[in-house]
Every structure is written in C-alpha cells, then in structure tokens.
Amino acid sequence: MSIEIKDIHKSFGEDHVLQGFSLYVREGETISIIGPSGAGKSVTLKTIIGLITPDSGEVWVDGKNVHTLLRPELYELRRQVGYVFQFAALFDSMSVGENVAMGLRRIKGMTEGDIQKRVSYCLHIVDLEGAEERRPAELSGGMRKRAGLARAIATQPKYLLYDEPTTGLDPVTTTTIDGLISRMSDELGVTGIVVTHDMVSAYEISDRIAMLHEGSIRFVGTPDDVRGTDDPVVRGFVEGRPELSRSVQV
Numbered sequence: 001m002s003i004e005i006k007d008i009h010k011s012f013g014e015d016h017v018l019q020g021f022s023l024y025v026r027e028g029e030t031i032s033i034i035g036p037s038g039a040g041k042s043v044t045l046k047t048i049i050g051l052i053t054p055d056s057g058e059v060w061v062d063g064k065n066v067h068t069l070l071r072p073e074l075y076e077l078r079r080q081v082g083y084v085f086q087f088a089a090l091f092d093s094m095s096v097g098e099n100v101a102m103g104l105r106r107i108k109g110m111t112e113g114d115i116q117k118r119v120s121y122c123l124h125i126v127d128l129e130g131a132e133e134r135r136p137a138e139l140s141g142g143m144r145k146r147a148g149l150a151r152a153i154a155t156q157p158k159y160l161l162y163d164e165p166t167t168g169l170d171p172v173t174t175t176t177i178d179g180l181i182s183r184m185s186d187e188l189g190v191t192g193i194v195v196t197h198d199m200v201s202a203y204e205i206s207d208r209i210a211m212l213h214e215g216s217i218r219f220v221g222t223p224d225d226v227r228g229t230d231d232p233v234v235r236g237f238v239e240g241r242p243e244l245s246r247s248v249q250v
C-alpha cells in the first residue's frame with residue numbers, strides 16, 4: 001500500500017517543472033517533501049491524485065497506475081487519498097459540517113445518520129467538536145486548516161497528502177497541526193506525504209524527508225540524515241542559507 005512515483009516529467013510551456021522526479025513512499029510512513037517556493041511541490045501532489053497529467057512517467061498508488069485509470073476508477077482511488085489543500089479550500093457557502101460531509105455524500109449506502117456521525121467524529125478528532133453549523137469564514141486560520149483535515153479524513157483514506165499544512169500559522173497552532181499529522185500516522189496507520197517549507201515541522205513529523213531541487217529529488221533520508229548531510233544544496237535550504245549551494249557545479 002505504497003505510493004511510487006517513477007521518473008515524472010512535467011512542463012508548463014517552457015517551464016520544465018518536474019524533470020525525472022522519482023520517490024518511493026513506504027506503507028505507513030510520513031514523508032515530507034521540502035524545497036523552495038515554485039519548485040513543483042504542489043504540482044507533485046496534484047500529479048499523485050491525477051489532477052495533473054505528467055508528460056511522461058508513472059504514479060502507482062495502492063497498486064494502481066493512476067494515469068491509466070478510467071474516471072470511475074480514479075474517483076474510487078481518490079476516496080483512498082485524502083488531500084489537505086494549501087489554503088484549506090473550504091466552501092464558504094456551506095457550513096463546516098457540510099464541507100466535511102462532501103466526500104461522504106458520494107458513498108452509496110450511507111444514511112444521513114451515518115454521515116452526521118462520521119462528520120462529528122472527524123470534527124472531534126481535530127478538536128473542532130460541535131462546529132458543524134459554523135461557517136468557514138468565522139473560523140481562524142488554524143481552525144480552517146483543521147476543518148480541512150477533518151474533511152480529508154472523512155472517507156477514512158489510507159493516504160493523506162498535505163500541502164503546506166502549517167504555512168502562515170503561529171507556532172502554537174503549528175504544533176497542534178503537527179501533532180494531528182503524527183496522530184493520523186500513529187493511530188490511523190495512514191501513509192502521509194507532507195509538502196512543507198517549514199523545517200521545524202519537517203523534523204518533527206517525518207520518518208523521512210525528501211528534498212525537491214531543480215525538478216527531481218536531490219536527497220532523501222531520515223531527519224538525522226538531513227541534519228548530518230554535507231550536501232550544500234540541502235544545507236543551504238535547511239539552514240536558510242541559499243548561498244551555500246551557489247558554488248556548486250551542476
């Protein structure tokens with residue numbers, strides 16, 4: 001029950017964003033993908049769930065070759081893959097409860113009672129108990145992120161993809177979200193990919209960290225491997241000193 005990304009290339013016009021991106025995500029692990037803004041991290045996540053089609057290469061999720069699936073198979077697979085969008089992406093015209101229920105309404109055989117139970121359970125997990133009737137616009141940034149997480153886990157996915165789950169949050173809220181990501185892994189056994197440029201979070205939540213640099217994975221290893229690496233590109237990013245990598249010949 002792994003995710004395997006094999007030699008993905010993706011260009012937008014002249015912009016060759018992914019240039020041979022490969023990564024194997026093991027069942028049950030939480031892996032962070034780090035890299036500067038514009039490196040292609042969000043493109044990678046969207047490619048994994050089939051929102052973006054690569055120019056070449058393959059993505060295998062749950063034993064299925066994502067970009068060869070027919071629509072119904074793709075929708076079925078997406079139910080296994082929760083996606084926490086960068087800006088929560090809640091629908092402001094709906095209540096929090098309706099946002100969380102969205103994916104559940106597509107599952108045949110779930111009664112209204114089942115749905116409401118599941119919604120309140122998911123809100124409980126993210127510490128938003130009783131927030132069903134609230135409007136997304138009334139929530140703080142951290143609460144919106146948590147509501148987005150509740151929606152992502154509603155269909156009991158085996159995989160969770162998080163796009164910058166802590167960007168723009170204060171340190172206390174960041175710690176809460178990091179704790180939730182760890183719980184998803186420890187208690188629910190979810191396989192997770194977290195896109196972030198927050199190194200404090202990456203160290204905290206990751207089994208492994210992968211660095212995206214110039215379209216491919218430059219480095220992958222445990223947090224200790226990252227701390228110990230001599231790679232100037234990785235160190236430059238991690239220490240917030242991009243000048244370290246400027247002397248590198250590529």
Ligand SMILES: Nc1ncnc2c1ncn2[C@@H]1O[C@H](COP(=O)(O)OP(=O)(O)O)[C@@H](O)[C@H]1O
Nearest residue numbers: 012015017035036037038039040041042043044
């Ligand atoms: N749908 C799209 N159409 C055209 N260009 C895109 C599209 N999505 C992303 N890009 C470009 O791909 C590059 C990588 O974007 P993105 O994956 O969002 O970066 P980040 O690592 O910050 O998440 C950027 O230059 C962005 O402008």
Ligand SMILES: [Mg+2]
Nearest residue numbers: 041042043086
């Ligand atoms: Mg992004």
